[in-house]
Amino acid sequence: EVVKRRINALKNLQVKCAHIEAKFYEEVHELERKYAALYQPFFDVRSNIVKAAYEPTDEECEWKADEDEELTDEMKEKAKLEEEKKDEEKEDPKGIPEFWLTVFKNVDLLSDMLQEHDEPILKHLQDIKVKFSDPGQPMSFTLEFHFEPNDFFSNTVLTKTYKMRSEPDESDPFSFDGPEIMCCTGCTIEWTKGKNVTLKTIKKKQKHKGRGTVRTVTKTVPNDSFFNFFTPPEVPENGELDEDSEAVLAADFEIGHFIRERIVPRAVLYFTGEAIEDDDDDYDEEGEEADDEEGEEEADEENDPDYVPKVRTVHFHAM
Ligand SMILES: *[C@@H]1O[C@H](CO)[C@@H](O)[C@H](O)[C@H]1NC(C)=O
Ligand SMILES: *[C@@H]1O[C@H](CO)[C@@H](O)[C@H](O)[C@H]1NC(C)=O
Numbered sequence: 001e002v003v004k005r006r007i008n009a010l011k012n013l014q015v016k017c018a019h020i021e022a023k024f025y026e027e028v029h030e031l032e033r034k035y036a037a038l039y040q041p042f043f044d045v046r047s048n049i050v051k052a053a054y055e056p057t058d059e060e061c062e063w064k065a066d067e068d069e070e071l072t073d074e075m076k077e078k079a080k081l082e083e084e085k086k087d088e089e090k091e092d093p094k095g096i097p098e099f100w101l102t103v104f105k106n107v108d109l110l111s112d113m114l115q116e117h118d119e120p121i122l123k124h125l126q127d128i129k130v131k132f133s134d135p136g137q138p139m140s141f142t143l144e145f146h147f148e149p150n151d152f153f154s155n156t157v158l159t160k161t162y163k164m165r166s167e168p169d170e171s172d173p174f175s176f177d178g179p180e181i182m183c184c185t186g187c188t189i190e191w192t193k194g195k196n197v198t199l200k201t202i203k204k205k206q207k208h209k210g211r212g213t214v215r216t217v218t219k220t221v222p223n224d225s226f227f228n229f230f231t232p233p234e235v236p237e238n239g240e241l242d243e244d245s246e247a248v249l250a251a252d253f254e255i256g257h258f259i260r261e262r263i264v265p266r267a268v269l270y271f272t273g274e275a276i277e278d279d280d281d282d283y284d285e286e287g288e289e290a291d292d293e294e295g296e297e298e299a300d301e302e303n304d305p306d307y308v309p310k311v312r313t314v315h316f317h318a319m
Contacts, residue, residue, distance in 0.1 A: 018168040018176045025166040025178050029139055033132040039265070046267070047127040051148065052095030075273050096271075100125040103263060103270045104226075109255055110263075117197045118226040124150040128267075130260050139164040139179060143259055152197075154190040158230055161185050162256050181253040186230035198225045229255070 048054035101122040104110045114122075127146040133139055145158040162184045168176035189198075200223040207214050222228070232252050233245035241249070262275070269275035 015168065015173045018173045021176065021178075022166045022168060026139070029132070029166070029179070030135065033135070036130065036132055043127075043129070043264070047146075050096045050099045051126045098123050099267075099271055100128065103267055106270050106273055106276055107258075107263065109258055110226075113226045113229065113255075115197070115224050115226065121150065121152045121197070122226070124148045124152070128259065128264050130264050139166055141260055143256060143264075152192055152195045154192070155187070158189060159187045160230060160232075160256060162253070162260075181257065183235040184232050184249075184252060184256060186232055189227060189230055198223055198227050198231070 045054065049056055101119060104114055104122060124147045125145060126148050127144075129144040129146065131142040131144060133141065140161055140163045142159055142161040145160075147153075147156055147158070149156070162181045164179040165182045166179040168174075189196075199220045201218045201220050203216050203218055205214055206217055229252070233241065233248055235241065235249070263270055266275055
């Protein structure tokens with residue numbers, strides 16, 4: 001009994017530590033904000049090169065020769081094909097055509113959401129920016145998708161904001177492991193008439209009960225599209241979500257986090273495929289040894305140096 005009593009005291013100390021840890025992550029967020037400002041000038045130049053607002057000098061275009069080896073055969077093939085195509089068209093490409101669309105296609109997490117009818121729209125995507133919440137404000141980050149003027153919608157920026165919480169849960173303080181995304185909000189897309197790819201019209205036959213006559217009515221129903229990313233399910237006040245919405249949100253948080261943490265900082269490597277090749281290599285090595293699937297996944301989590309700090313913020317906790 002007396003020892004048990006003291007253990008309770010230790011647990012209370014542990015809760016205090018969890019609250020200190022929460023402060024630590026708040027400072028990490030502040031640091032991230034500070035460094036985001038230091039990266040931004042370079043991201044701006046990147047954006048200007050992609051959208052042909054700036055032509056890099058010869059000096060800026062110098063890159064060490066062994067870089068070619070890093071390109072996959074597939075990339076080389078693609079480059080060759082594109083070169084041939086260009087020769088035919090005798091057209092001078094502007095900036096880096098389809099830069100972000102290619103990034104999307106190269107990343108499984110994003111390409112899974114991508115529908116064929118999304119692609120012509122994403123060709124107009126010129127930049128993705130991450131904005132952190134101001135100091136003293138509740139912790140959040142916003143992804144800004146900057147588009148050039150296009151026929152599909154009138155917005156120039158589409159936004160997605162992720163609200164986070166860095167605070168131990170009263171009812172389960174020991175599970176605290178850093179900030180978590182709590183909910184997210186999208187934006188209204190001002191679709192041009194007839195261009196709303198998140199909608200489709202279907203024709204339905206309706207039979208009049210009495211007369212037995214049949215008429216055809218058209219109905220609009222939701223259509224699969226990347227652009228549904230901007231209308232995520234809402235987390236209701238009581239925190240209760242149906243399974244579907246919960247799955248959608250869990251995937252959404254993971255995507256939002258991945259865009260912020262990996263894609264935006266290293267976009268060029270996802271464009272060339274270099275960042276993806278690394279992931280594949282890891283996978284192959286581990287796949288050879290593990291024979292049951294569960295074991296494989298566990299090995300993945302343990303050996304992936306990114307795993308622990310990255311996934312922490314995407315756990316979904318309904319309040
Ligand atoms: C709805 O989705 C289908 C399949 O992805 C696509 O072929 C079709 O064009 C979409 N409809 C609209 C109106 O965008
Ligand atoms: C586009 O479709 C969505 C449903 O997927 C709907 O909520 C929205 O109001 C539509 N927007 C326009 C401008 O038609």
